[in-house]
Amino acid sequence: MSAVRVRFAPSPTGFFHIGSARTALFNWLYARHTGGTFVLRIEDTDKERNSEQFVDLIYNSLKWLGLNWDEGPQVGGAFGPYRQSERAHIYKEYLEKLKAAGRTYEKDGATWFKLLGERHEVFDDHRKKTVTKVKVAPTVIDDLIRGRVERLEDEDFVIVRSDGNPVFHFVNVVDDIAMQITHVIRGEDHLSNTSKHVELFKAFGAPVPQFAHIPLILKSPEMGQGKMSKRDKGALVEEYQQKFFLPEALVNYISLLGWNPGDDREKMPVAEIVRLFELSGVNQSNAKFDGKKLANMNMTYLLEQPAERFLALAREYFATQPNNAAVTANEAYFREIMLLAQPKIKSIDDLGAYTGYFFTEDFAIDPKVKEKVMAKGDPKARLAELIAALPAMDFSSDAAIEAALKALAESKGLGFGDYQAVARLAVSGTNAGPSITSLFRVLGRERVQARFARFLAA
Numbered sequence: 001m002s003a004v005r006v007r008f009a010p011s012p013t014g015f016f017h018i019g020s021a022r023t024a025l026f027n028w029l030y031a032r033h034t035g036g037t038f039v040l041r042i043e044d045t046d047k048e049r050n051s052e053q054f055v056d057l058i059y060n061s062l063k064w065l066g067l068n069w070d071e072g073p074q075v076g077g078a079f080g081p082y083r084q085s086e087r088a089h090i091y092k093e094y095l096e097k098l099k100a101a102g103r104t105y106e107k108d109g110a111t112w113f114k115l116l117g118e119r120h121e122v123f124d125d126h127r128k129k130t131v132t133k134v135k136v137a138p139t140v141i142d143d144l145i146r147g148r149v150e151r152l153e154d155e156d157f158v159i160v161r162s163d164g165n166p167v168f169h170f171v172n173v174v175d176d177i178a179m180q181i182t183h184v185i186r187g188e189d190h191l192s193n194t195s196k197h198v199e200l201f202k203a204f205g206a207p208v209p210q211f212a213h214i215p216l217i218l219k220s221p222e223m224g225q226g227k228m229s230k231r232d233k234g235a236l237v238e239e240y241q242q243k244f245f246l247p248e249a250l251v252n253y254i255s256l257l258g259w260n261p262g263d264d265r266e267k268m269p270v271a272e273i274v275r276l277f278e279l280s281g282v283n284q285s286n287a288k289f290d291g292k293k294l295a296n297m298n299m300t301y302l303l304e305q306p307a308e309r310f311l312a313l314a315r316e317y318f319a320t321q322p323n324n325a326a327v328t329a330n331e332a333y334f335r336e337i338m339l340l341a342q343p344k345i346k347s348i349d350d351l352g353a354y355t356g357y358f359f360t361e362d363f364a365i366d367p368k369v370k371e372k373v374m375a376k377g378d379p380k381a382r383l384a385e386l387i388a389a390l391p392a393m394d395f396s397s398d399a400a401i402e403a404a405l406k407a408l409a410e411s412k413g414l415g416f417g418d419y420q421a422v423a424r425l426a427v428s429g430t431n432a433g434p435s436i437t438s439l440f441r442v443l444g445r446e447r448v449q450a451r452f453a454r455f456l457a458a
């Protein structure tokens with residue numbers, strides 16, 4: 001068998017969505033699994049709907065996801081140019097080939113592709129007009145995912161419009177021939193076009209590539225029902241990028257939209273997905289997008305990031321937050337706080353809320369929590385005792401702080417818990433967060449002391 005050549009062929013007519021990312025990913029995975037070539041081709045023939053902004057978005061999204069292309073814009077290759085808008089001369093040349101083979105004719109200013117077979121006129125009730133049907137056998141598509149699909153392609157179709165622009169079917173097939181594509185892996189929405197494509201391949205005398213039509217992605221329950229569209233919230237790759245998701249978590253999650261490794265494993269490093277990926281492992285049934293599952297996957301990945309990577313992500317995140325004191329905070333202080341937060345947050349963009357009180361003395365006190373805490377025991381007395389004990393307390397480690405707090409409680413005939421809630425409220429304004437000992441240690445004696453005093457005075 002010849003070396004695998006696959007392509008991702010997006011049209012730059014809109015935002016880069018999960019569906020596009022999945023098509024790109026499956027092509028990339030197949031190329032990497034087989035040692036083949038992954039081609040990026042920009043299908044930008046629709047001048048009205050294309051935009052350079054969307055072309056850049058395709059490049060950036062693929063790079064962010066780590067889906068590097070071997071041939072295509074920016075990297076070049078032997079079959080370029082890789083943007084359809086730059087390939088007009090190639091389409092002309094191929095059109096001449098079809099003309100020479102007697103497979104085209106002109107009608108109403110357009111160029112039509114001529115099917116081979118006996119012709120007869122019939123009245124089409126649906127379209128309410130007379131059409132010319134061609135007596136042909138159904139086109140057979142041996143799809144690697146759908147299996148054998150038959151479709152009756154029995155009408156000639158336009159390949160070059162009256163304005164001189166070649167249509168999608170034509171340029172798509174010409175490029176797949178010219179770029180020696182062996183496998184066409186694309187969304188199931190293109191299955192209905194494939195019989196036209198197959199007839200064109202045959203008319204050119206070119207080998208028909210293997211087709212693999214991947215199932216639709218349905219909406220997550222909270223998005224509503226039906227096919228996921230780029231208008232759905234949570235459907236764009238950019239949204240996850242802006243929320244500082246880890247691209248490898250997104251790649252892992254997207255790989256499972258219609259594929260599984262043959263067992264119920266879900267979290268897998270990309271190298272493992274590459275190793276296991278087979279087109280025969282792609283399901284026929286529709287995949288269901290599940291935003292919660294994706295968020296969970298991301299959380300699992302976040303949890304295991306090495307400190308340096310997590311800190312780099314945190315810094316990137318804070319740099320996008322207006323006037324956040326975390327940006328100018330002491331390096332070591334920032335590090336301690338972020339590493340406390342890492343196992344507790346669900347996503348990077350929770351960091352602002354989770355760590356806010358570390359970076360300002362002007363943090364809010366949650367009134368509900370305050371009401372609850374102040375209603376139990378004698379929190380003011382406890383706070384006063386803490387203030388008195390603080391100067392002599394050993395702040396060197398969580399264990400030392402815990403021992404000191406326990407000793408204090410014991411000396412008053414009370415429990416650790418009697419001090420904890422009010423201490424936490426006074427230093428953080430809330431009842432959730434890192435352990436009280438970590439709070440003390442990271443904030444440091446001076447800050448804790450000042451916050452206690454201020455709270456008591458208020």
Ligand code: GLU
Nearest residue numbers: 009010011043172186190
């Ligand atoms: N430009 C087409 C699209 O964006 C690609 C079709 C194909 O992959 O063959 O849907």
